[in-house]
Amino acid sequence: MTRLIFLGPPGAGKGTQAKELADHLQIPHISTGDILRQALKHQTPLGIKAQIYMDKGELVPDHLVQDMVEERLKQADTESGWILDGFPRTVQQASFLQSLLQKLEQRGERVVNLDVPDDVVVGRLLERGRKDDSEDVIRRRLEVYRSETAPLIDYYSSREQLFIVNGNQSLEDVTVEITKAIS
Ligand code: B4P
Numbered sequence: 001m002t003r004l005i006f007l008g009p010p011g012a013g014k015g016t017q018a019k020e021l022a023d024h025l026q027i028p029h030i031s032t033g034d035i036l037r038q039a040l041k042h043q044t045p046l047g048i049k050a051q052i053y054m055d056k057g058e059l060v061p062d063h064l065v066q067d068m069v070e071e072r073l074k075q076a077d078t079e080s081g082w083i084l085d086g087f088p089r090t091v092q093q094a095s096f097l098q099s100l101l102q103k104l105e106q107r108g109e110r111v112v113n114l115d116v117p118d119d120v121v122v123g124r125l126l127e128r129g130r131k132d133d134s135e136d137v138i139r140r141r142l143e144v145y146r147s148e149t150a151p152l153i154d155y156y157s158s159r160e161q162l163f164i165v166n167g168n169q170s171l172e173d174v175t176v177e178i179t180k181a182i183s
Pocket of ligand 1: 124169170
C-alpha cells in the first residue's frame with residue numbers, strides 16, 4: 001500500500017513525478033493545484049475564491065484546501081493508496097492531515113522532498129509559462145515556499161517519514177531515485 005506525499009518548491013517536479021508514479025502504481029494522484037485550477041476553470045465558488053490567491057502566488061487559505069482534501073480522501077478509490085501532490089503546504093495543513101488520516105484509519109504515509117535549487121526552478125517555470133508562471137509571481141511563490149512550506153521538512157524529518165531526493169537531474173533519474181528511496 002503506497003501513501004506518498006510530495007514536497008518541494010514550485011517547479012520542483014512534484015506534479016510530473018507524482019503523475020508518473022501514480023500511473024505506474026495505479027493509485028490516485030491527488031494534486032491540490034490541479035483541483036484548484038479545475039475549480040477556477042469552471043468558476044465554482046471555491047475556484048472564484050482561490051483565484052485571487054493563485055494569481056498573486058499566495059497560498060489559498062488552509063480551511064478551503066483542507067475541506068477539499070478531506071472530501072477527496074474520503075472517496076472509495078483511495079483505499080488502494082494515493083499520492084498527494086502540493087498538500088500539505090503549511091504546518092497547519094500537515095497537522096490537519098495527520099488527524100484526518102488517523103480518523104480515516106489510513107496509516108504509513110511517507111514523504112518525498114524534491115530538492116532543486118531556486119535558479120533551476122525559476123528557469124523551468126518560466127519555460128512552462130502557465131498563468132501563474134510570470135517572473136514576479138514565481139518569486140513570490142518561492143518566498144511563500146520558504147516561509148510556509150520549507151518548515152515541513154523538519155516537521156516530517158523529526159517523525160522519520162522523510163526521504164530527500166535530488167530533483168535536479170533528468171526526469172527518469174528522479175523517478176528511479178524516488179522509487180529506490182521508497183521501496
Ligand atoms: P501547484 O499546482 O502545486 O504548482 P507547482 O508547485 O508550481 O508545481 P510542481 O512542483 O508540481 O511542478 P511541475 O511538476 O509541474 O500549485 C499552484 C498554486 O496552487 C500554488 O501557488 C497555490 O496558490 C495553490 N495551491 C496548491 N496547493 C495548495 C495548498 N495545499 N495550499 C494552499 N494553496 C495551494 O514541474 C514544473 C515544470 O518543470 C514542468 O514544466 C516540468 O516539465 C518541468 N520539470 C519537472 N521535472 C523536471 C526535470 N527533472 N528536469 C527538467 N524539467 C523538469
